[in-house]
Amino acid sequence: MSRADDVRAGLGRVRDRIDRAAAEAGRDPAAVTTVVVTKFFPESDLRILADLGVRHVGENRHQEAVEKVAACADLPLTWHFIGGLQSNKAAAVASYAHVVESVDRAKLVRGLQRGAHEHGRTLEVLLQVSLDPPDADGRAGADPSELEALATQVEEAGSLQLRGLMAVAPLGEDPTAAFARLRRIREEFVASRPGATTLSAGMSGDLETAVRAGATHVRVGSAILGPRPGDK
């Protein structure tokens, strides 16, 4: 099989999984968008994906992302930045990303706003909420108690549009429990912000659980593209 055949098959399998999970949850499968996570994969894969009709792709490192966005400028792709972001890179990311999913602190909001404004762009923003216990090591994402203040800050930034929430299931915990917490956090969040209905959750290993918990976007890499180059 050619690489394109492999990728087409991977996309088909993931779409089937989403469709089945949505049906079981009584949700419209069309309400779930796949963001194909292309980190570590080459430009040629992005061309194959675009050819197969994929429009949403995700990258998690600034240097890699900026190079791929430039190389793929002719493709009709929407770029999601999904990784941990240093504040000093935020303005640069705002020059090419369409959606930044990993906004978890005030300093990032300021940097993204500055960069978006400088480039005359509008950025969609998701707040990354942590589902880890407050004292967990390497915790990424804002504490749920910080979301309201961050959301207000994004809403007041003229070049940013608040779209919703993003989360990653904690390692070593049953994602069902984690995504049940996420569902409640999201319900409360959306109650006061009816325009912020996006929920980005679920990866190759747990996308069904995320769809059942209401995810509108799943971020899927290896189940579509195979093991990442360099992954052990």
Ligand SMILES: *Cc1c(COP(=O)(O)O)cnc(C)c1O
């Ligand atoms: C890499 C990554 C993914 C995709 O992971 P897979 O297990 O390959 O599907 C999703 N979300 C984030 C934040 C990632 O960094």
